[in-house]
Amino acid sequence: MMSKLGVFDLSVRYGKLTAVNDISFSVAEGERVFISGPNGAGKSSLLAAIAGEVRAAHGRIEMDGDILSGRVPEAIARRGLSMVPEGRRIFRALTVQENLMVGVGLRRDKTAVPDDLEAIYAAFPILGTRRHANAGALSGGQQQMLAIGRALMTNPKLMLVDEPSLGLAPRVVDEVYDRLCSLQAQRGLTLVIVEQSSARAGRVGGRMLLLRGGRIVADGDATAFAADDLLKEAYFGEATP
Amino acid sequence: MTEHQARKLASLTTPLLLIALLAVFVLLVGAFGDRSLGRMAAETLIRVTLVVGFWIFVGNSGVVSFGHAAFACVGAYVSAWVTLKPEMKTLLLTGLPDWLAQAEWHVLPAAVAAGAVAAVLALVTGAAILRLSGIAASIATFAFLAMVNTIWANWTPVTGGTSSVVGLARYVSPWVGLGWAAAAIVVAAVYATSASGLALRATREDEVAASASGIDRYRHRLAAYTVSAFFCGVGGALMGHFIGVINPDGFYLSLTFLMLAMLVMGGIGSLSGAVVGVLVVSIAVEGLVRLEKGVTLGATEIALPAGSQEILIGLAMILVLIFRPAGLLAGRDLSLPAAWVAGRAKTTK
Numbered sequence: 325m326m327s328k329l330g331v332f333d334l335s336v337r338y339g340k341l342t343a344v345n346d347i348s349f350s351v352a353e354g355e356r357v358f359i360s361g362p363n364g365a366g367k368s369s370l371l372a373a374i375a376g377e378v379r380a381a382h383g384r385i386e387m388d389g390d391i392l393s394g395r396v397p398e399a400i401a402r403r404g405l406s407m408v409p410e411g412r413r414i415f416r417a418l419t420v421q422e423n424l425m426v427g428v429g430l431r432r433d434k435t436a437v438p439d440d441l442e443a444i445y446a447a448f449p450i451l452g453t454r455r456h457a458n459a460g461a462l463s464g465g466q467q468q469m470l471a472i473g474r475a476l477m478t479n480p481k482l483m484l485v486d487e488p489s490l491g492l493a494p495r496v497v498d499e500v501y502d503r504l505c506s507l508q509a510q511r512g513l514t515l516v517i518v519e520q521s522s523a524r525a526g527r528v529g530g531r532m533l534l535l536r537g538g539r540i541v542a543d544g545d546a547t548a549f550a551a552d553d554l555l556k557e558a559y560f561g562e563a564t565p
Numbered sequence: 566m567t568e569h570q571a572r573k574l575a576s577l578t579t580p581l582l583l584i585a586l587l588a589v590f591v592l593l594v595g596a597f598g599d600r601s602l603g604r605m606a607a608e609t610l611i612r613v614t615l616v617v618g619f620w621i622f623v624g625n626s627g628v629v630s631f632g633h634a635a636f637a638c639v640g641a642y643v644s645a646w647v648t649l650k651p652e653m654k655t656l657l658l659t660g661l662p663d664w665l666a667q668a669e670w671h672v673l674p675a676a677v678a679a680g681a682v683a684a685v686l687a688l689v690t691g692a693a694i695l696r697l698s699g700i701a702a703s704i705a706t707f708a709f710l711a712m713v714n715t716i717w718a719n720w721t722p723v724t725g726g727t728s729s730v731v732g733l734a735r736y737v738s739p740w741v742g743l744g745w746a747a748a749a750i751v752v753a754a755v756y757a758t759s760a761s762g763l764a765l766r767a768t769r770e771d772e773v774a775a776s777a778s779g780i781d782r783y784r785h786r787l788a789a790y791t792v793s794a795f796f797c798g799v800g801g802a803l804m805g806h807f808i809g810v811i812n813p814d815g816f817y818l819s820l821t822f823l824m825l826a827m828l829v830m831g832g833i834g835s836l837s838g839a840v841v842g843v844l845v846v847s848i849a850v851e852g853l854v855r856l857e858k859g860v861t862l863g864a865t866e867i868a869l870p871a872g873s874q875e876i877l878i879g880l881a882m883i884l885v886l887i888f889r890p891a892g893l894l895a896g897r898d899l900s901l902p903a904a905w906v907a908g909r910a911k912t913t914k
Contacts, residue, residue: 375777377773377776377777396776397773397776397777398776398779398780398781398782401776401777401778401779402779406777406778407777409773409774409777413771413773413774414770414771414774415766415767415770415771415774415775416770416771417766417769417770417834417896418763418766418767418770422763422766422767423767425763426763426764426767426775426778426780427778427779429760429763429764429779429780430778430779430780456572471774474774474778475777475778478778478779
């Protein structure tokens with residue numbers, strides 16, 4: 325089966341600093357992949373390179389066999405890859421509904437937009453009740469749901485989510501992941517999620533890529549990893565015997 | 566009617582309310598004002614056309630432009646070129662091509678041509694300038710303003726250089742001004758709610774998130790810049806036909822700062838802010854000018870010292886920036902309440 329996303333020998337450098345060092349992996353259609361690891365492991369750089377926000381120093385990125393690397397972010401978004409950026413980055417002075425409608429400009433199937441909008445409001449009822457409020461007035465958790473809704477409105481085939489739990493209370497994080505997982509099940513989405521907390525990833529479940537120093541140090545089932553010593557090794561260095 | 570529909574309908578009332586506000590202003594001045602107040606009303610409405618045009622780009626993109634006075638300059642000269650008497654042009658503007666020297670257009674197509682030429686100039690120069698981001702784009706628009714001014718001041722055979730071009734037909738009454746101001750307001754409201762306007766406002770809020778949503782920032786900026794320049798070109802033509810005399814320095818730094826000051830005062834974040842800013846500043850300036858000339862209260866005559874008008878306007882601007890940094894309207898738009906609109910729709914059914 326052809327993979328949804330293919331990353332081949334990808335490196336990202338900022339000046340002399342290598343953030344992502346020769347990484348290769350592939351993601352199958354409908355899969356949920358967590359990218360975990362300590363601070364500075366290269367998680368967000370990897371995601372930014374896939375979305376086209378930073379230019380790869382080396383390597384190739386493909387989606388459905390179509391080459392993404394070297395394209396600008398808006399061109400990549402048009403090919404069906406949607407990004408929920410770190411820190412949510414919602415359009416604060418626009419209303420909730422305007423935020424959701426921003427991304428539909430790139431869709432060809434404009435007739436499906438009203439139904440999709442209602443589907444987002446059904447999945448996140450709070451967004452529906454506050455659809456005319458300024459997005460800046462929402463709480464952190466609501467803003468995260470809005471950022472997810474905004475990404476979904478572009479009707480993506482592949483969705484990247486950068487640190488959805490950042491700055492949110494644990495109970496709210498549970499809710500965000502619940503919604504994200506049920507939306508994935510409904511739509512057959514492929515999800516790649518950066519999640520600093522490997523314990524959290526283990527509880528949600530899926531495949532996990534463990535990054536350290538810009539390399540993949542482990543690739544396997546997130547739930548199995550959560551209990552494993554491998555994690556300690558990745559976060560704190562060599563495990564003591 | 567759902568709440569959503571009612572809100573949509575209510576937002577449609579914004580341009581109508583603004584136009585009604587301006588119409589009431591013109592009527593009041595016409596009914597109670599003297600001749601000089603009538604001229605002030607016409608000038609105010611020309612400024613509304615200019616500043617609303619200016620807002621179409623600045624308000625939606627969040628990029629401050631210092632170049633829009635140049636579009637007014639080009640518009641004013643284009644209208645002069647096509648409407649001045651041919652004998653006048655062969656005397657003053659010897660370098661004009663024959664077809665232009667012989668042209669004797671009606672003032673309305675001349676105003677449209679003024680806007681169109683300004684729009685084309687914006688499309689061509691914006692294609693380079695708008696690829697820059699943030700402050701670099703603003704500085705480039707300033708360089709553009711300086712270039713246009715220098716060219717206009719030195720291209721003597723075509724522009725008359727620094728000596729003024731005189732003899733423009735003075736046809737701009739408050740009602741002419743109101744017509745163009747209304748056109749600018751309607752176009753601005755339609756643009757802001759269009760898909761391109763929404764995309765541009767999203768880039769204003771967050772560039773990274775906008776590009777991740779598939780928005781090509783450059784394309785929407787260029788569209789807004791072009792539409793915006795059209796109304797500044799028309800506004801420039803109206804200014805020329807209001808005073809009857811044009812000079813490149815009439816469309817340079819002082820006009821740039823006046824436009825910016827009005828927009829900032831009213832609030833850059835909404836169309837209503839642009840309109841209200843022009844009204845407030847124009848009325849305040851007129852009031853202070855009259856106070857400088859002196860008013861008689863009973864037996865005593867009070868007069869402000871000459872020049873205090875500029876100082877007081879400056880002070881007022883500082884106070885607004887301190888107490889309402891987002892402008893008088895702070896990004897809000899005037900509109901009828903959604904509940905009222907919904908109620909009306911029900912009773913008419």
